[in-house]
Amino acid sequence: MPILGNLSEFPLPEVLLLIGARTGRLRLLDVPEFGMMDVDFSEGEVQAMYIGDRTFTESKDMIAKLSAVVQLQTGMFEFRVQLVASVPREQPLRVNELVMTLVCYVDEQMALQQASAAVGHRFILAHPQPDVWVAPELSAFFLMARQFLTSPGIHLHDLARHLCLDSDVVHKNLTNLRLLGYIRLIDEEEAAQVVEMQTQENISRKSSEYFKASRAAAEIQRMTTNLPLVNAQ
Numbered sequence: 139m140p141i142l143g144n145l146s147e148f149p150l151p152e153v154l155l156l157i158g159a160r161t162g163r164l165r166l167l168d169v170p171e172f173g174m175m176d177v178d179f180s181e182g183e184v185q186a187m188y189i190g191d192r193t194f195t196e197s198k199d200m201i202a203k204l205s206a207v208v209q210l211q212t213g214m215f216e217f218r219v220q221l222v223a224s225v226p227r228e229q230p231l232r233v234n235e236l237v238m239t240l241v242c243y244v245d246e247q248m249a250l251q252q253a254s255a256a257v258g259h260r261f262i263l264a265h266p267q268p269d270v271w272v273a274p275e276l277s278a279f280f281l282m283a284r285q286f287l288t289s290p291g292i293h294l295h296d297l298a299r300h301l302c303l304d305s306d307v308v309h310k311n312l313t314n315l316r317l318l319g320y321i322r323l324i325d326e327e328e329a330a331q332v333v334e335m336q337t338q339e340n341i342s343r344k345s346s347e348y349f350k351a352s353r354a355a356a357e358i359q360r361m362t363t364n365l366p367l368v369n370a371q
Contacts, residue, residue, distance in 0.1 A: 141217040145169075146273075150208045151237045153215050158182060158233060162219040169213040170270050170318050171206065178222035184231040185222055197231050197239075204236075205244045206317050212273045248313070259323045260291030261312050268319040279311040280320060291324055 141156065145166070148156075157164060159182035166175040177200070178185040187194040187203065194200050207213065263284070272280065286292045286300055298308040315321045 141215075143215055145207065145213045145215055146211050148215070149211065150204060150215070151241055153217070154233055154237050154240075157217055160217070160219060161222060162217055163222060165216045165218075166207060167214045167216065168271060169207055170210055170272060171268075172203065173271075175203070175207070177204075178225075179233065180222055180224060182233050184233065184236055185225045195225050195227065197229075197236075200231075201236070201240055201243055204240055205247060208240060208244050209248070210273075210314050210317060212276075212314075259325055260293055261287055261297065261316075261321050262289065262291030262324055263287045264319055264322045270318055272318065272320075276311060276314055280315060283308075283311075287321055 141153075143153070145153070150166075153164070157179055161180045162178075164177045164179065166172070166177075169175055172189055174189075176188040178188075184197075184200065185195075187200045189203070194203070282301055283297060286297055292300075294309055294312065295305055297312075298305040301308065312321065316323065
């Protein structure tokens with residue numbers, strides 16, 4: 139009988155500890171960015187990860203992708219006991235080691251993101267926007283915040299003030315949107331470059347509009363100059 143659940147209620151590290159020494163396949167479904175992800179386990183050791191037609195066996199690759207799932211806390215999971223292919227490796231990756239490494243990795247990433255967001259970095263919309271599924275609560279936040287994420291971006295605490303939300307809540311949602319590719323972080327130098335580029339584009343557009351208007355006025359004047367005079371009776 140499979141083990142089923144929602145990652146918003148049962149975080150991935152808890153699910154991994156529940157699998158323990160079992161042999162089978164963990165399937166993660168409706169995971170933003172990845173869609174569906176399979177991870178094989180054999181007697182308490184991680185064997186391989188499958189996403190679409192790609193296979194990952196390196197520990198660092200699997201940890202990086204699973205850390206995104208942990209931070210998003212979105213999707214469903216299903217574990218079925220079954221035979222899986224064994225993947226030879228120099229150093230086996232046991233489930234308990236994976237959990238510990240994964241938790242530490244996520245903590246480090248969150249700390250780095252919090253530090254980056256607090257030291258003058260701005261959040262801005264990414265282009266092009268991805269076409270991935272977004273959880274309803276995160277989607278609602280994005281709709282509220284989107285108007286403030288245009289050029290030249292906005293600081294974390296400024297956005298929290300505009301939305302009347304706690305900074306930690308805003309940071310968590312912004313982090314999830316970054317993981318999905320909807321927004322990105324830029325520093326003050328890049329923000330200034332974005333503003334300069336936008337200013338030049340506005341100047342160029344205004345010049346083009348002025349040039350077209352001048353040509354139209356000159357053409358109207360030329361045409362009216364050649365018209366015969368009509369005397370009023």
